[in-house]
Amino acid sequence: MSSRQVDTPVSQQQTQWLAQCLAVVQTAVVQTQIWQQKGAIACFIWGGLCIISLWIATPLPAFADDYNRDFLVGADFSGKNLIDSSFTKANLRGSNFSHSDLHGVSFFGANLEGANFEGADLRNATLDAVRFTDANLTNANLEGAFAFNAKFGGTIIDGADFTNVDVRQDAQTLLCQSAKGKNPVTGRETRRTLNCD
Incomplete structure (x- = not known):
């Protein structure tokens, strides 16, 4: 090899x-x-x-809904997030908005006769020319709402917070006749928020 x-x-x-x-x-x-x-x-x-x-x-951001001029008699909006929605001139007689977030909502000219707003957040809402006749605003927070020309005949306002709400003098006088209670969220007395004597 x-x-x-x-x-x-x-x-x-x-x-x-x-x-x-x-x-x-x-x-x-x-x-x-x-x-x-x-x-x-x-x-x-x-x-x-x-x-x-x-x-x-x-949670998804709330998108403002448009219910303007809709016929929504007896509708159930309880517990809903309706921030900045619009119900301008809608017929909402007997509707349920209890415990709903209605911050900044427009109810301008709406018919809210007999509607339930118990515990609702109506801060900065537009309530001008609204008919709240026989509505329930128990413990609702209306702080900063514009409610000029709103009709409040027979409205239950126990514990409602009307801080900085713009209402006519005659409406304020009417509301003060039945105002009582304290708002459970803000801790403010209804009579004081209405500047009742």
């Missing part, structure tokens, strides 16, 4: 070993790239799931 013949098998073994090492390294590199891609995809999916779960867990 010549030295050349002896060297050749060793070189082939080295070449095979080197080829195997290179294959392992290439596999490792490919695996790393795949895992990086999978990692990027996993991060993207995880981020998307976080955004979706946050979107589901977070």
Whole structure:
């Protein structure tokens, strides 16, 4: 056996070993790239799931609804979030708005005869020219509402908060005749919020 013949098998073994090492390294590199891609995809999916779960867990913002001039006699809006919605000149006789969030809502010229607003949030609402005849405003918060020309004949106002509500003098006199109680949320006495003597 010549030295050349002896060297050749060793070189082939080295070449095979080197080829195997290179294959392992290439596999490792490919695996790393795949895992990086999978990692990027996993991060993207995880981020998307976080955004979706946050979107589901977070209450949606209230979108103002337009009920202007609608015929909604006896409708049930109790416990609803109706911020900045509009019920201008709607017929809402006997409707239920108890414990609803009506912050900034416009009821301009609406018929609210016999409607139930017990515990409702009517802060900064537009109540001008509204008919509250025989309505229930028990424990409602009307702070900052504009209620000029509103009709309050027979309205129950026990515990209602009329802080900074703009009403006509004759309406104030009428409301003071039956004003009593304290608002459970604001802690203000109804008579004091109406500036009753």
